[in-house]
Amino acid sequence: MARPPQMLLTVLWCVVMSTTTTVLALTFQAQLGTSVTPPLPTNWSVVLPSAGSWGGGSNLTYKVLAEYGTTGRVAVIGNPKSYFNVHCAGCESAQRCTGVLETVEVQAKINGCRYATNGGPFSETTGSCVTPIITNGTVVNNESQGTFQCIGMFRNGSWVLGYVDPTLYPDVRELMCGFQMLVVDGEAFTFKDPEIAPRTAYGIDEHGGLITLVAEGSEVVYTGITLNQTAQWMLGLGARYAIGMDGGGSSTSYWTDNGGVQGCPTCIDQPYCCLRSVTTIMCVLPDHD
Ligand SMILES: *[C@@H]1O[C@H](CO)[C@@H](O)[C@H](O)[C@H]1NC(C)=O
Ligand SMILES: *[C@@H]1O[C@H](CO)[C@@H](O)[C@H](O)[C@H]1NC(C)=O
Ligand SMILES: *[C@@H]1O[C@H](CO)[C@@H](O)[C@H](O)[C@H]1NC(C)=O
Ligand SMILES: *[C@@H]1O[C@H](CO)[C@@H](O)[C@H](O)[C@H]1NC(C)=O
Ligand SMILES: *[C@@H]1O[C@H](CO)[C@@H](O)[C@H](O)[C@H]1NC(C)=O
Numbered sequence: 527m528a529r530p531p532q533m534l535l536t537v538l539w540c541v542v543m544s545t546t547t548t549v550l551a552l553t554f555q556a557q558l559g560t561s562v563t564p565p566l567p568t569n570w571s572v573v574l575p576s577a578g579s580w581g582g583g584s585n586l587t588y589k590v591l592a593e594y595g596t597t598g599r600v601a602v603i604g605n606p607k608s609y610f611n612v613h614c615a616g617c618e619s620a621q622r623c624t625g626v627l628e629t630v631e632v633q634a635k636i637n638g639c640r641y642a643t644n645g646g647p648f649s650e651t652t653g654s655c656v657t658p659i660i661t662n663g664t665v666v667n668n669e670s671q672g673t674f675q676c677i678g679m680f681r682n683g684s685w686v687l688g689y690v691d692p693t694l695y696p697d698v699r700e701l702m703c704g705f706q707m708l709v710v711d712g713e714a715f716t717f718k719d720p721e722i723a724p725r726t727a728y729g730i731d732e733h734g735g736l737i738t739l740v741a742e743g744s745e746v747v748y749t750g751i752t753l754n755q756t757a758q759w760m761l762g763l764g765a766r767y768a769i770g771m772d773g774g775g776s777s778t779s780y781w782t783d784n785g786g787v788q789g790c791p792t793c794i795d796q797p798y799c800c801l802r803s804v805t806t807i808m809c810v811l812p813d814h815d
Protein backbone atom coordinates (compact mmCIF):
# COMPACT_ATOMS: atom_id res chain seq x y z
CA MET A 527 0.00 0.00 0.00
CA ALA A 528 1.49 3.32 -1.05
CA ARG A 529 1.58 6.20 1.36
CA PRO A 530 -0.96 8.97 0.76
CA PRO A 531 0.70 11.92 -1.05
CA GLN A 532 0.31 14.16 1.99
CA MET A 533 2.34 11.79 4.12
CA LEU A 534 5.01 11.52 1.50
CA LEU A 535 5.38 15.29 1.61
CA THR A 536 5.79 15.33 5.36
CA VAL A 537 8.37 12.58 5.07
CA LEU A 538 10.36 14.62 2.60
CA TRP A 539 9.97 17.69 4.78
CA CYS A 540 11.35 15.88 7.76
CA VAL A 541 14.28 14.50 5.84
CA VAL A 542 15.10 18.05 4.85
CA MET A 543 14.53 19.31 8.38
CA SER A 544 16.71 16.70 9.98
CA THR A 545 19.61 17.42 7.71
CA THR A 546 19.42 21.17 8.11
CA THR A 547 18.63 21.72 11.76
CA THR A 548 19.60 20.46 15.16
CA VAL A 549 16.07 20.15 16.51
CA LEU A 550 16.68 16.59 17.56
CA ALA A 551 18.71 15.05 20.38
CA LEU A 552 15.65 14.31 22.49
CA THR A 553 16.00 10.60 22.21
CA PHE A 554 17.83 10.17 25.47
CA GLN A 555 15.95 12.45 27.81
CA ALA A 556 12.60 11.16 26.67
CA GLN A 557 13.23 7.70 27.96
CA LEU A 558 14.83 8.02 31.35
CA GLY A 559 11.99 7.09 33.64
CA THR A 560 11.97 7.04 37.40
CA SER A 561 11.18 3.62 38.69
CA VAL A 562 9.50 3.24 42.04
CA THR A 563 10.68 -0.36 42.10
CA PRO A 564 14.13 -0.71 43.66
CA PRO A 565 16.51 -0.49 40.70
CA LEU A 566 18.09 -3.65 39.39
CA PRO A 567 21.80 -4.04 40.09
CA THR A 568 23.66 -2.57 37.12
CA ASN A 569 25.13 -5.99 36.37
CA TRP A 570 21.77 -7.82 36.54
CA SER A 571 21.13 -10.27 33.71
CA VAL A 572 19.06 -13.30 32.84
CA VAL A 573 19.54 -16.05 30.24
CA LEU A 574 16.34 -17.55 28.84
CA PRO A 575 15.70 -20.28 26.30
CA SER A 576 14.25 -19.02 23.03
CA ALA A 577 11.48 -20.95 21.39
CA GLY A 578 12.41 -22.37 18.06
CA SER A 579 10.63 -25.66 17.82
CA TRP A 580 7.38 -24.34 16.40
CA GLY A 581 6.76 -24.88 12.70
CA GLY A 582 5.79 -22.15 10.29
CA GLY A 583 9.03 -20.25 9.71
CA SER A 584 9.36 -17.26 12.03
CA ASN A 585 5.77 -17.90 13.23
CA LEU A 586 5.14 -14.15 13.15
CA THR A 587 1.74 -12.78 14.06
CA TYR A 588 1.03 -9.09 13.68
CA LYS A 589 -1.86 -7.19 15.18
CA VAL A 590 -2.98 -3.62 15.71
CA LEU A 591 -4.46 -2.93 19.12
CA ALA A 592 -6.20 0.10 20.63
CA GLU A 593 -5.37 0.49 24.34
CA TYR A 594 -4.28 3.17 26.78
CA GLY A 595 -5.73 5.77 24.41
CA THR A 596 -3.35 4.93 21.59
CA THR A 597 -2.62 2.44 18.86
CA GLY A 598 -0.14 -0.33 19.49
CA ARG A 599 1.41 -2.43 16.75
CA VAL A 600 2.34 -5.80 18.14
CA ALA A 601 4.33 -8.57 16.52
CA VAL A 602 4.90 -11.92 18.19
CA ILE A 603 7.74 -13.95 16.73
CA GLY A 604 7.17 -17.51 17.91
CA ASN A 605 10.45 -18.77 16.41
CA PRO A 606 12.99 -16.05 17.11
CA LYS A 607 16.04 -18.33 17.13
CA SER A 608 16.91 -18.03 13.45
CA TYR A 609 14.81 -14.95 12.69
CA PHE A 610 15.80 -12.32 15.28
CA ASN A 611 18.46 -10.02 13.86
CA VAL A 612 20.03 -6.77 14.92
CA HIS A 613 21.15 -4.40 12.19
CA CYS A 614 23.08 -1.20 12.55
CA ALA A 615 23.24 1.44 9.81
CA GLY A 616 26.47 1.20 7.90
CA CYS A 617 27.98 -1.19 10.47
CA GLU A 618 27.94 -4.51 8.65
CA SER A 619 30.17 -3.51 5.78
CA ALA A 620 32.53 -1.49 7.97
CA GLN A 621 32.47 -4.12 10.79
CA ARG A 622 32.21 -1.27 13.28
CA CYS A 623 29.95 1.60 14.20
CA THR A 624 30.41 4.30 11.59
CA GLY A 625 28.06 6.97 12.94
CA VAL A 626 25.69 6.54 10.00
CA LEU A 627 21.99 6.99 10.76
CA GLU A 628 19.26 5.63 8.49
CA THR A 629 15.50 5.17 8.76
CA VAL A 630 13.94 1.89 9.84
CA GLU A 631 12.36 1.69 6.38
CA VAL A 632 15.64 2.00 4.49
CA GLN A 633 17.47 -0.35 6.84
CA ALA A 634 14.65 -2.92 6.59
CA LYS A 635 14.79 -2.79 2.79
CA ILE A 636 18.58 -3.08 2.65
CA ASN A 637 18.51 -6.09 4.97
CA GLY A 638 15.47 -7.80 3.44
CA CYS A 639 13.45 -7.70 6.66
CA ARG A 640 9.86 -8.88 6.66
CA TYR A 641 9.19 -7.08 9.92
CA ALA A 642 11.34 -4.43 11.58
CA THR A 643 11.19 -1.96 14.44
CA ASN A 644 13.52 0.74 15.70
CA GLY A 645 16.05 -0.45 18.26
CA GLY A 646 18.29 1.19 20.81
CA PRO A 647 19.20 4.74 21.76
CA PHE A 648 21.92 6.66 19.94
CA SER A 649 23.27 10.14 19.80
CA GLU A 650 21.31 12.18 17.32
CA THR A 651 23.86 14.95 17.34
CA THR A 652 26.91 12.89 16.45
CA GLY A 653 25.10 9.88 15.03
CA SER A 654 27.26 7.64 17.11
CA CYS A 655 26.48 4.38 18.84
CA VAL A 656 26.21 4.79 22.62
CA THR A 657 25.64 1.17 23.63
CA PRO A 658 27.22 -2.17 22.78
CA ILE A 659 25.98 -3.58 19.45
CA ILE A 660 26.59 -7.01 17.95
CA THR A 661 25.22 -7.94 14.57
CA ASN A 662 25.51 -11.48 13.19
CA GLY A 663 28.38 -12.23 15.55
CA THR A 664 30.37 -9.08 14.79
CA VAL A 665 30.94 -6.67 17.69
CA VAL A 666 30.47 -3.31 15.98
CA ASN A 667 30.51 -1.32 19.22
CA ASN A 668 31.69 -2.41 22.66
CA GLU A 669 31.41 0.84 24.58
CA SER A 670 28.55 1.97 26.77
CA GLN A 671 28.10 5.68 27.35
CA GLY A 672 25.80 5.26 30.32
CA THR A 673 23.85 2.47 31.93
CA PHE A 674 21.58 0.52 29.62
CA GLN A 675 19.77 -2.79 29.72
CA CYS A 676 20.37 -4.97 26.70
CA ILE A 677 18.67 -7.71 24.72
CA GLY A 678 20.69 -10.26 22.87
CA MET A 679 20.78 -13.74 21.51
CA PHE A 680 23.63 -16.15 22.05
CA ARG A 681 24.88 -18.21 19.12
CA ASN A 682 23.20 -21.23 20.73
CA GLY A 683 19.80 -19.51 20.50
CA SER A 684 19.37 -18.54 24.18
CA TRP A 685 18.21 -15.02 24.97
CA VAL A 686 20.19 -12.77 27.25
CA LEU A 687 18.66 -9.70 28.89
CA GLY A 688 20.23 -7.04 31.08
CA TYR A 689 23.96 -6.52 31.40
CA VAL A 690 26.09 -8.65 29.12
CA ASP A 691 29.69 -8.97 30.24
CA PRO A 692 32.14 -8.31 27.36
CA THR A 693 33.85 -11.64 28.10
CA LEU A 694 30.64 -13.27 26.79
CA TYR A 695 30.65 -11.36 23.48
CA PRO A 696 32.29 -14.24 21.55
CA ASP A 697 29.18 -16.34 22.40
CA VAL A 698 26.73 -13.62 21.33
CA ARG A 699 25.21 -13.46 17.84
CA GLU A 700 22.97 -10.39 18.18
CA LEU A 701 22.96 -7.63 20.79
CA MET A 702 21.49 -4.20 21.23
CA CYS A 703 20.48 -2.21 24.24
CA GLY A 704 17.45 -0.33 25.47
CA PHE A 705 16.89 1.87 28.49
CA GLN A 706 15.33 -0.14 31.29
CA MET A 707 13.70 -3.40 32.21
CA LEU A 708 9.91 -3.00 32.31
CA VAL A 709 8.91 -6.52 33.30
CA VAL A 710 11.08 -9.01 35.20
CA ASP A 711 10.04 -12.56 36.03
CA GLY A 712 6.39 -11.89 35.28
CA GLU A 713 6.15 -8.66 37.29
CA ALA A 714 5.77 -5.20 35.78
CA PHE A 715 7.88 -2.47 37.31
CA THR A 716 6.10 0.76 38.14
CA PHE A 717 7.33 4.13 36.98
CA LYS A 718 6.44 7.60 38.25
CA ASP A 719 7.64 9.45 35.16
CA PRO A 720 4.53 11.23 33.80
CA GLU A 721 5.93 11.67 30.28
CA ILE A 722 3.59 10.52 27.53
CA ALA A 723 5.34 9.50 24.34
CA PRO A 724 5.48 6.95 21.55
CA ARG A 725 7.17 3.84 22.89
CA THR A 726 8.95 0.78 21.57
CA ALA A 727 9.33 -2.24 23.84
CA TYR A 728 10.49 -5.82 23.40
CA GLY A 729 9.48 -8.76 25.56
CA ILE A 730 10.05 -12.47 25.90
CA ASP A 731 6.98 -14.65 26.45
CA GLU A 732 6.71 -17.89 28.40
CA HIS A 733 7.65 -19.91 25.29
CA GLY A 734 10.75 -17.82 24.60
CA GLY A 735 8.98 -16.01 21.76
CA LEU A 736 9.68 -12.34 21.10
CA ILE A 737 6.92 -9.75 21.57
CA THR A 738 7.48 -6.29 20.06
CA LEU A 739 5.24 -3.31 20.78
CA VAL A 740 5.33 0.02 18.96
CA ALA A 741 2.86 2.47 20.51
CA GLU A 742 1.95 5.59 18.52
CA GLY A 743 1.97 9.16 19.67
CA SER A 744 3.65 12.53 19.52
CA GLU A 745 5.55 13.97 22.46
CA VAL A 746 4.77 17.59 21.62
CA VAL A 747 0.99 17.08 21.80
CA TYR A 748 1.15 14.61 24.70
CA THR A 749 -0.09 11.54 22.90
CA GLY A 750 1.27 8.08 23.42
CA ILE A 751 1.77 6.28 26.70
CA THR A 752 3.80 6.47 29.90
CA LEU A 753 6.54 4.04 30.84
CA ASN A 754 4.24 2.65 33.51
CA GLN A 755 1.60 1.91 30.87
CA THR A 756 4.22 0.40 28.59
CA ALA A 757 5.23 -2.02 31.35
CA GLN A 758 1.58 -2.90 32.04
CA TRP A 759 0.85 -3.36 28.35
CA MET A 760 3.84 -5.66 27.81
CA LEU A 761 2.79 -7.74 30.81
CA GLY A 762 -0.74 -7.93 29.41
CA LEU A 763 0.64 -9.07 26.05
CA GLY A 764 2.24 -12.03 27.80
CA ALA A 765 5.78 -10.77 28.38
CA ARG A 766 7.58 -12.47 31.29
CA TYR A 767 10.46 -10.10 30.70
CA ALA A 768 10.31 -6.80 28.82
CA ILE A 769 12.69 -3.98 28.04
CA GLY A 770 12.03 -0.38 27.01
CA MET A 771 13.84 0.50 23.79
CA ASP A 772 14.31 3.89 22.15
CA GLY A 773 10.99 5.72 21.83
CA GLY A 774 9.57 9.13 21.01
CA GLY A 775 10.04 10.07 17.38
CA SER A 776 12.22 7.00 16.87
CA SER A 777 9.34 4.55 17.43
CA THR A 778 8.60 2.91 14.08
CA SER A 779 7.30 -0.42 12.84
CA TYR A 780 7.72 -1.80 9.34
CA TRP A 781 5.74 -4.75 7.96
CA THR A 782 6.25 -5.73 4.32
CA ASP A 783 3.03 -7.79 4.26
CA ASN A 784 1.07 -4.59 4.92
CA GLY A 785 2.89 -2.09 2.71
CA GLY A 786 5.94 -1.08 4.75
CA VAL A 787 5.97 1.61 7.45
CA GLN A 788 2.92 1.23 9.69
CA GLY A 789 0.87 4.08 11.09
CA CYS A 790 2.36 7.46 11.79
CA PRO A 791 5.86 7.68 13.28
CA THR A 792 6.62 11.26 14.40
CA CYS A 793 10.30 11.85 13.67
CA ILE A 794 10.57 15.32 15.21
CA ASP A 795 7.98 14.66 17.91
CA GLN A 796 5.41 16.89 16.21
CA PRO A 797 2.09 15.35 15.16
CA TYR A 798 3.23 14.79 11.57
CA CYS A 799 4.11 11.46 10.03
CA CYS A 800 7.79 11.27 9.22
CA LEU A 801 10.69 8.92 9.58
CA ARG A 802 13.66 9.49 11.87
CA SER A 803 17.06 8.11 11.02
CA VAL A 804 18.27 5.74 13.70
CA THR A 805 21.26 3.52 14.44
CA THR A 806 19.82 0.07 15.11
CA ILE A 807 16.80 -1.95 14.07
CA MET A 808 15.32 -5.30 15.04
CA CYS A 809 14.78 -7.29 11.85
CA VAL A 810 12.73 -10.44 11.31
CA LEU A 811 13.74 -12.20 8.10
CA PRO A 812 11.18 -13.73 5.73
CA ASP A 813 10.37 -17.38 6.41
CA HIS A 814 13.11 -19.59 5.05
CA ASP A 815 12.26 -23.00 6.52
C1 LIG B 1 27.36 -7.47 40.57
O1 LIG B 1 27.89 -6.36 41.24
C2 LIG B 1 27.96 -6.55 42.65
C3 LIG B 1 28.36 -5.24 43.28
O2 LIG B 1 29.14 -4.44 42.43
C4 LIG B 1 28.95 -7.67 42.94
O3 LIG B 1 29.02 -7.88 44.32
C5 LIG B 1 28.44 -8.94 42.26
O4 LIG B 1 29.40 -9.98 42.42
C6 LIG B 1 28.24 -8.71 40.79
N1 LIG B 1 27.59 -9.89 40.21
C7 LIG B 1 27.98 -10.43 39.06
C8 LIG B 1 27.17 -11.60 38.58
O5 LIG B 1 28.91 -9.99 38.42
C1 LIG C 1 3.25 -20.58 16.39
O1 LIG C 1 3.53 -20.32 17.78
C2 LIG C 1 2.40 -20.50 18.61
C3 LIG C 1 2.85 -20.12 20.00
O2 LIG C 1 3.28 -18.79 20.00
C4 LIG C 1 1.91 -21.92 18.54
O3 LIG C 1 0.76 -22.06 19.34
C5 LIG C 1 1.58 -22.29 17.10
O4 LIG C 1 1.25 -23.65 17.01
C6 LIG C 1 2.78 -22.00 16.22
N1 LIG C 1 2.42 -22.21 14.82
C7 LIG C 1 2.95 -23.18 14.10
C8 LIG C 1 2.53 -23.24 12.67
O5 LIG C 1 3.71 -23.99 14.56
C1 LIG D 1 26.32 -14.18 9.28
O1 LIG D 1 27.59 -14.71 9.55
C2 LIG D 1 27.81 -15.99 9.02
C3 LIG D 1 29.21 -16.43 9.42
O2 LIG D 1 29.38 -16.30 10.79
C4 LIG D 1 27.69 -15.95 7.51
O3 LIG D 1 27.81 -17.26 6.99
C5 LIG D 1 26.32 -15.39 7.13
O4 LIG D 1 26.25 -15.23 5.73
C6 LIG D 1 26.12 -14.06 7.78
N1 LIG D 1 24.77 -13.60 7.51
C7 LIG D 1 24.51 -12.42 7.02
C8 LIG D 1 23.09 -12.10 6.78
O5 LIG D 1 25.41 -11.64 6.76
C1 LIG E 1 36.61 -2.83 22.39
O1 LIG E 1 37.00 -2.70 21.05
C2 LIG E 1 38.29 -2.13 20.90
C3 LIG E 1 38.52 -1.88 19.43
O2 LIG E 1 38.19 -3.01 18.67
C4 LIG E 1 39.31 -3.07 21.52
O3 LIG E 1 40.59 -2.52 21.41
C5 LIG E 1 38.97 -3.28 23.00
O4 LIG E 1 39.82 -4.25 23.54
C6 LIG E 1 37.54 -3.77 23.14
N1 LIG E 1 37.19 -3.79 24.56
C7 LIG E 1 36.48 -4.78 25.10
C8 LIG E 1 36.17 -4.64 26.56
O5 LIG E 1 36.07 -5.73 24.46
C1 LIG F 1 23.99 -20.63 25.53
O1 LIG F 1 25.19 -19.92 25.78
C2 LIG F 1 25.16 -19.10 26.94
C3 LIG F 1 26.47 -18.33 27.01
O2 LIG F 1 27.55 -19.14 26.83
C4 LIG F 1 24.90 -19.94 28.18
O3 LIG F 1 24.82 -19.10 29.32
C5 LIG F 1 23.59 -20.71 27.99
O4 LIG F 1 23.40 -21.58 29.10
C6 LIG F 1 23.62 -21.51 26.73
N1 LIG F 1 22.30 -22.11 26.48
C7 LIG F 1 22.15 -23.40 26.27
C8 LIG F 1 20.75 -23.85 26.02
O5 LIG F 1 23.08 -24.18 26.25
Ligand SMILES: *[C@@H]1O[C@H](CO)[C@@H](O)[C@H](O)[C@H]1NC(C)=O
Binds near residue numbers: 717755
Ligand atom coordinates in the same frame (compact mmCIF):
# COMPACT_ATOMS: atom_id res chain seq x y z
C1 LIG G 1 1.40 2.01 37.40
O1 LIG G 1 0.50 1.01 36.96
C2 LIG G 1 -0.05 0.26 38.01
C3 LIG G 1 -0.92 -0.84 37.39
O2 LIG G 1 -1.90 -0.28 36.57
C4 LIG G 1 -0.85 1.15 38.92
O3 LIG G 1 -1.37 0.41 40.01
C5 LIG G 1 0.03 2.27 39.46
O4 LIG G 1 -0.75 3.18 40.21
C6 LIG G 1 0.67 2.99 38.31
N1 LIG G 1 1.61 3.96 38.83
C7 LIG G 1 1.64 5.20 38.41
C8 LIG G 1 2.64 6.09 39.07
O5 LIG G 1 0.92 5.60 37.51
